[in-house]
Amino acid sequence: MGWKVRSGDGAEYTTELLAPEPQLGSGELFKGDKVRGYLAFSVPQDSKGYTLHYKPIVSFRDPLRFRLD
Numbered sequence: 001m002g003w004k005v006r007s008g009d010g011a012e013y014t015t016e017l018l019a020p021e022p023q024l025g026s027g028e029l030f031k032g033d034k035v036r037g038y039l040a041f042s043v044p045q046d047s048k049g050y051t052l053h054y055k056p057i058v059s060f061r062d063p064l065r066f067r068l069d
Contacts, residue, residue: 001026002056005041008049016040 005013024037043050 002054003039004053005043006051006053007043007047009047011044011047013041013043016042 001015003015007013019038019040022037024035024039027035029035
Protein backbone atom coordinates (compact mmCIF):
# COMPACT_ATOMS: atom_id res chain seq x y z
CA MET A 1 0.00 0.00 0.00
CA GLY A 2 1.13 3.52 -0.63
CA TRP A 3 2.73 2.72 -4.01
CA LYS A 4 1.60 4.16 -7.35
CA VAL A 5 3.05 4.67 -10.81
CA ARG A 6 2.56 7.85 -12.80
CA SER A 7 3.09 7.78 -16.56
CA GLY A 8 4.58 10.62 -18.58
CA ASP A 9 1.10 11.85 -19.55
CA GLY A 10 0.10 12.17 -15.85
CA ALA A 11 -2.09 9.06 -15.55
CA GLU A 12 -1.76 7.27 -12.20
CA TYR A 13 -1.97 3.55 -11.52
CA THR A 14 -2.13 1.81 -8.14
CA THR A 15 -0.76 -1.61 -7.29
CA GLU A 16 -2.56 -4.80 -8.15
CA LEU A 17 -3.40 -7.19 -5.33
CA LEU A 18 -1.22 -10.02 -6.62
CA ALA A 19 2.38 -9.74 -7.75
CA PRO A 20 4.87 -12.50 -8.61
CA GLU A 21 6.74 -14.08 -5.72
CA PRO A 22 8.53 -12.82 -3.78
CA GLN A 23 6.04 -10.02 -3.22
CA LEU A 24 7.20 -6.83 -1.57
CA GLY A 25 5.80 -7.04 1.92
CA SER A 26 5.15 -4.39 4.51
CA GLY A 27 7.14 -3.35 7.53
CA GLU A 28 9.74 -0.83 8.63
CA LEU A 29 13.06 -0.05 7.00
CA PHE A 30 15.74 1.93 8.73
CA LYS A 31 18.70 3.75 7.22
CA GLY A 32 20.94 1.18 5.53
CA ASP A 33 18.31 -1.59 5.45
CA LYS A 34 17.42 -3.27 2.17
CA VAL A 35 14.42 -5.18 0.94
CA ARG A 36 13.50 -6.98 -2.28
CA GLY A 37 10.20 -7.97 -3.74
CA TYR A 38 7.82 -7.40 -6.63
CA LEU A 39 4.98 -4.94 -7.07
CA ALA A 40 2.46 -5.32 -9.90
CA PHE A 41 0.74 -2.55 -11.87
CA SER A 42 -1.61 -2.78 -14.86
CA VAL A 43 -0.65 -0.01 -17.28
CA PRO A 44 -1.29 0.59 -20.99
CA GLN A 45 1.36 -1.03 -23.16
CA ASP A 46 2.05 2.16 -25.15
CA SER A 47 2.49 4.55 -22.18
CA LYS A 48 5.99 5.77 -21.26
CA GLY A 49 8.00 7.82 -18.81
CA TYR A 50 6.98 6.18 -15.54
CA THR A 51 7.73 7.53 -12.09
CA LEU A 52 7.25 5.28 -9.09
CA HIS A 53 5.83 7.07 -6.03
CA TYR A 54 5.71 5.88 -2.46
CA LYS A 55 3.97 7.61 0.40
CA PRO A 56 3.40 5.81 3.70
CA ILE A 57 -0.24 5.69 4.73
CA VAL A 58 0.48 7.88 7.77
CA SER A 59 3.21 10.41 7.04
CA PHE A 60 3.80 14.11 7.26
CA ARG A 61 6.60 13.99 4.70
CA ASP A 62 6.51 14.33 0.93
CA PRO A 63 6.22 11.08 -1.06
CA LEU A 64 9.38 9.42 -2.33
CA ARG A 65 9.73 9.39 -6.13
CA PHE A 66 11.78 7.01 -8.27
CA ARG A 67 12.20 7.43 -12.03
CA LEU A 68 11.90 4.19 -14.00
CA ASP A 69 13.89 3.86 -17.23
